[in-house]
Amino acid sequence: MFKTLKNDVDVVLDQDPAARNRLEVMINYSGVHAIWSHRLNHWLWNKKLFFVARFLSQVSRFFTGIEIHPGAKIGQRLFIDHGMGVVIGETCEIGDNVTIFQGVTLGGTGKEKGKRHPTLEDHVLVATGAKVLGSMVIGKHARIGAGSVVLKEVPPNSTVVGIPGRVVVQDGVKIGNDLDHSNLPDPVSDKFRSLEQELIRVKKELKQLKREQEKKEGTPN
Structure with missing residues (x-):
């Protein structure tokens, strides 16, 4: 367990250049707090203490802005960077x-x-x-x-x-x-560009047909 908790801190030091030391990560990083809370909640969930696990997960969500269902399975060295709004x-x-x-x-x-x-x-x-x-x-x-x-x-x-x-x-x-x-x-923008190109092509064809029609009308019998 202690090795797992240490890994949760060390991955932040490896991935985030703003992290300076373990103490800072343990106190100030909400992603680490959410993961640690989840590890406890997941243990409670596996013990079939479903209500307690869900309640504590909601408490963690309130403080960290990260929602992790206690039933989710999380491996080693998960890094949640600036995790506000994360849902698992x-x-x-x-x-x-x-x-x-x-x-x-x-x-x-x-x-x-x-x-x-x-x-x-x-x-x-x-x-x-x-x-x-x-x-x-x-x-x-x-x-x-x-x-x-x-x-x-x-x-x-x-x-x-x-x-x-x-x-x-x-x-x-x-x-x-x-x-x-x-x-x-952006598939919506791509579609509009495609339609725009098609309209340009149709306009050119209409102009060409109009010129040909005007030439026919202007030709004496």
Whole structure:
């Protein structure tokens, strides 16, 4: 247990250049507080003390802004960076050395029973505001871009961006645009641009037809 708690602190020192020492991390990092609270709540949940576990998880949510259901399974060295608004559902499974940024939701898609939340394998990164919804596996070393909405499984060593999320890099090979939090695909904007180009083409054709018609009308019989 003490090794696990130490790992929860050490991963912050490894990942966050603003973290200066263990004492600062233990006192000031809400992500660490939320994870520590969850580890206790998960133990209570496994002992079938469901009400107590849920109550303490809500207390932790009030103080940290991070909601982790006590039924979720979390591995070693989870790093929740600036975690306000993070939601982790009951049947989530999170591997080792996973990084989650603020505003991330690991949720379900409806009222289905059983496994209804995602599984994140080792070394996954989920960027700011991303939503991973439903029972699917996010493979090892996968990266989810900021603001993306992921509804399907993600292969290992892949980068996913957009709404809905699509793989743009896999095993180091570009399939589309690389992960760029400031320049993510916008399918609505892309559709409007496509329609605009189509309108320009139609206008050109109409002008050409109009000129041809005027020439015919101006030609003497």
